[in-house]
Amino acid sequence: MPMKLFKCDETIPERQKHIYIKEKGEDTTQFLPSANVETIPGSLSERGCSYCGAKLVIGGVLKDTIQLIHGPVGCSYDTWHTKRYPSDNGNFQLKYAWSSDMKEQHIVFGGEKLLKKAIKEAFAEFPDIKRMMVYTTCSTALIGDDIKPVVKEVEQELGDVDIFTVECPGFAGVSQSKGHHVFNIGWVTEKVGTFEPEITSPYTINVIGDYNIQGDTFVLEKYMEKMGIQIIAHFTGNGTYDSLRGMHRAQLNVTNCARSAGYIANELKKRYGIPRIDVDTWGFDYCKEGLRKIGTFFGIEERAEAVIAEEVAKYESKLAWYKERLTGKKVCIWTGGPRLWHWTKALEDDLGMKVVAMSSKFGHQEDFEKVIARGDEGTIYIDDGNELEFFEVLEMVNPDLILTGPRVGALVKKLHLPYVNGHGYHNGPYMGFEGAVNMARDMYNAIYSPLMRLAKDDIREDVSVANSNGNGNGKLTKSTSTDATSLIQQPASKATSPVQQPAPAKETTSKVEQPAPAKETTSKVQQPAPAKETTSKVEQPAPAKETTSKVQQPAPAKETTSKVEQPAPAKETTSKVQQPAPAKETTSKVEQPAPAKETVLPVPQPAKEIASYIQERTEEVTSLIQQRCLWQFHSRSWDREENINGVLGQAAKILTGEQVVLENLIDRAFYADAKLLVNDLEKKFQWLSKMDNVQKKAVLESVKHKLIDIAITKSLNGELHHSIY
Numbered sequence: 001m002p003m004k005l006f007k008c009d010e011t012i013p014e015r016q017k018h019i020y021i022k023e024k025g026e027d028t029t030q031f032l033p034s035a036n037v038e039t040i041p042g043s044l045s046e047r048g049c050s051y052c053g054a055k056l057v058i059g060g061v062l063k064d065t066i067q068l069i070h071g072p073v074g075c076s077y078d079t080w081h082t083k084r085y086p087s088d089n090g091n092f093q094l095k096y097a098w099s100s101d102m103k104e105q106h107i108v109f110g111g112e113k114l115l116k117k118a119i120k121e122a123f124a125e126f127p128d129i130k131r132m133m134v135y136t137t138c139s140t141a142l143i144g145d146d147i148k149p150v151v152k153e154v155e156q157e158l159g160d161v162d163i164f165t166v167e168c169p170g171f172a173g174v175s176q177s178k179g180h181h182v183f184n185i186g187w188v189t190e191k192v193g194t195f196e197p198e199i200t201s202p203y204t205i206n207v208i209g210d211y212n213i214q215g216d217t218f219v220l221e222k223y224m225e226k227m228g229i230q231i232i233a234h235f236t237g238n239g240t241y242d243s244l245r246g247m248h249r250a251q252l253n254v255t256n257c258a259r260s261a262g263y264i265a266n267e268l269k270k271r272y273g274i275p276r277i278d279v280d281t282w283g284f285d286y287c288k289e290g291l292r293k294i295g296t297f298f299g300i301e302e303r304a305e306a307v308i309a310e311e312v313a314k315y316e317s318k319l320a321w322y323k324e325r326l327t328g329k330k331v332c333i334w335t336g337g338p339r340l341w342h343w344t345k346a347l348e349d350d351l352g353m354k355v356v357a358m359s360s361k362f363g364h365q366e367d368f369e370k371v372i373a374r375g376d377e378g379t380i381y382i383d384d385g386n387e388l389e390f391f392e393v394l395e396m397v398n399p400d401l402i403l404t405g406p407r408v409g410a411l412v413k414k415l416h417l418p419y420v421n422g423h424g425y426h427n428g429p430y431m432g433f434e435g436a437v438n439m440a441r442d443m444y445n446a447i448y449s450p451l452m453r454l455a456k457d458d459i460r461e462d463v464s465v466a467n468s469n470g471n472g473n474g475k476l477t478k479s480t481s482t483d484a485t486s487l488i489q490q491p492a493s494k495a496t497s498p499v500q501q502p503a504p505a506k507e508t509t510s511k512v513e514q515p516a517p518a519k520e521t522t523s524k525v526q527q528p529a530p531a532k533e534t535t536s537k538v539e540q541p542a543p544a545k546e547t548t549s550k551v552q553q554p555a556p557a558k559e560t561t562s563k564v565e566q567p568a569p570a571k572e573t574t575s576k577v578q579q580p581a582p583a584k585e586t587t588s589k590v591e592q593p594a595p596a597k598e599t600v601l602p603v604p605q606p607a608k609e610i611a612s613y614i615q616e617r618t619e620e621v622t623s624l625i626q627q628r629c630l631w632q633f634h635s636r637s638w639d640r641e642e643n644i645n646g647v648l649g650q651a652a653k654i655l656t657g658e659q660v661v662l663e664n665l666i667d668r669a670f671y672a673d674a675k676l677l678v679n680d681l682e683k684k685f686q687w688l689s690k691m692d693n694v695q696k697k698a699v700l701e702s703v704k705h706k707l708i709d710i711a712i713t714k715s716l717n718g719e720l721h722h723s724i725y
């Protein structure tokens, strides 16, 4: 039975709906764990509260904003400093915590006066800061404090301040996820459109759902800068209050964590016509794909390729070193939600690891659709897992490493299992090419560190009387403890170096056996001559040239520029992109590899055989899309349908050499996704080059129907038709 009832859950059989083990041939229309529902009494949840989702995850990251928590001081502490999201202005947001510090008398007589006093006090303490967010918590919401009128009063009195209120007490939803939602919708409704940013580039984006964990944002910002792309707003890593008010001026929303910020991306699409391209910027392959999509959208593919080539040259050999040592290692990912689907293929494809169990704290069914589509058979998927279930899973899968937060991390450490902080990271950033190497290094260090092995031994058992300190307390003599210390220190000192030069610790070397690390590493770094290797990789599938010529036409720099300067991006774009219409060139290019007449031979002729041949190819393409693409799994059915039709419609045109007309920004986003998909299809499926255009179209049409079936018509996702985000 794919929905699994663990032994530890016999007294709470409802947990069976939340745990799934994937079996051969199954898809998410048959089994999908229940998610984003109330925690079952008797199951000790790892979740955070809704206020925490709004403050800790999203608002609290902003670098220029006072975050005032209206409630008892504990709510403030709960969301302070527990994540590491630095900023480039001295980490103002990490240094302070602000609270109205409710006491019993305020609960009895009301806390509004106290709040007003606290707001004014905070502004007075930080005279340079003019922006603030005020959050309600359980106590202040329960007594009915009305914070908006208080905030209005202060704004009028002070004149030069702007305050955003987040009314999302801890009990507002089943987990922190509700806080993400309330923040997103509140912000787009009240604040977006109230500030006009300065436009400095013809290419403008918002980066959505990235919180600069240990510098992730800085990595992305570097890539965008090299490509000449202006980030109007970063929601919310290293972001500012006013930049987020100007989100309506971007041409594209690049969405990373769709769980915490997909809502605002969807609203920006609906209200302002700004399209959304979803990327996974963790992992080598995914990062390349993300940059290529952005480059294709703007018609600057060559810039994306240049960044990729430069980064790959720097980091590929280092990643390869770790891959050799991490291949085959079994890993569990027990994080919030999105990292399950961001990381599973990246770890498997980039490093040859095997993801054997995944647990999500606050993911929705949409997240499980994504990760189950990407995951392997036999993998365990858990929603809102509890401690006893974790113990049982560990026995079942016997992993080499757990990627999880510090709370569960402390638990597995007691079992002498290595863990790497999957929330705040050990030594990030983990994003981008350098991040992939950092993450591999931390995993390698965790798995191969002798600490876990040493921790299993009760050293006292080996200590002879002569060796002991003689007072019967079992403590070691100086010499024994020095031995142990040196063992521990040895790899620790090496552990810091591997990113620069991945020569492993001595103890590690013996485990890795074959490869004689130092030399091997050296030879690898020299041998593959990164720059060339990279070049040849990029050239092989010939995406650079092909892409360049096509997209240069529909979206030249100047055109884009004028667009940005004017308002109402969607429509204006339409007319502009229509003109250059790269259709003919596109056509000729795609026709070349697959001339109709040559094609006839390999494809079966009788109708029945053709039908089954098309059916088989449909399965292959669908499976690839399910694994690689995210556009089919956006939050709501209307969006999924639009994306499936849009991307596959463009893909059919590119594949068959038909005219591609890009009428607006939304079309351009479809084109970018379609272009990457076609590159993938042509690389992976040789049979495509033997098909004629009619057959290619038949396959993609059939894929379209199948995806609509899986992602919409037969989807078990109960949230698909929600009217709200």
Ligand code: SF4
Pocket (backbone or CB within 6 Å): 049, 050, 051, 052, 071, 074, 075, 078, 136, 137, 138, 139, 169, 170, 171
């Ligand atoms: S908002 Fe409520 S649930 Fe959250 S920390 Fe405060 S009291 Fe606890």
